Amino acid sequence: MPDTVHPSASPHPWTLDQIPYDAIQHALIVDQDDWFYALTAASFVESLSDLYADNLLIYMQGDIETSAWLREQWEPEELQHGRALRRYVETVWPTFDWQQAYDGFCADYRPYCKPELLESTRALEMMARCVVETGTSGLYGLFAQVAPEPVLRELVGHIRNDEVRHYKYFYHFFLRHQAAQPHSRLRLIRATWQRLRGIGAEDAYLAVKHAFQVRHPGQTFERADFARFQHAAGRWARSDYPYEMTVKMLLKPLQLPSLLNRLLLPLLIRRARHVVAP
Ligand SMILES: [Fe+2]
Ligand SMILES: [Fe+2]
Known part of the structure; x- marks a missing residue:
């Protein structure tokens, strides 16, 4: 993974027209509720990106x-x-009325996306973004492994590649800001940890909740329903989550001495397995 990238170096590598939606093999996926919720939740979180981008653009002004x-x-x-x-x-x-469910999700989730919730410095925010892009790279990497339908595998493969590239850019911006205003390793570890704890906490819950409520009008969404969904996702992750790639991406901004890096890697991969798929 190169440390230096240039923003003008990557035109959008794919478009919706290239995805053969008319070739979807419906029978392979239509009865799989876990996939309905996973893909709908992912579509909601991604579709709010204009809000995340607005907050970040204000923060990075200049x-x-x-x-x-x-x-x-x-x-x-x-x-x-x-x-x-x-x-x-x-x-x-x-x-499924996607728009109705998405509107409900937006109303509930927007308060969690305030600009005040960004990190205290630009270097830390860029590093936190590396953590988020690591999370999405891992998620779509997992989806690409376990998706039961070929068009879906192709689609999530494209998204996964974009997320890995996003990580590289945020890492490049992190290095620049960290050089201008260095933070101790301890501070970086603390920020990584905080952001890791926040990943998927509220957004996934609210996204699945609103998808469920529109799909099952009149039924109340309980924490137990979400726990069942998490259990299914954990089953996928147990064998197919890209643990090693994820841990390497998380460690990279810390720039640990190589011996320490090598010692920590297997321990953290074991720990990550426990966290992702307990
Ligand atoms: Fe994305
Ligand atoms: Fe991304």
């Missing part, structure tokens, strides 16, 4: 290189992930 990339590459690509997943969901489950 940093021309980062702002240009966020506006011209990152935001359009994240929104495309949302549109592509939405179209897949609507093609396979055409009676």
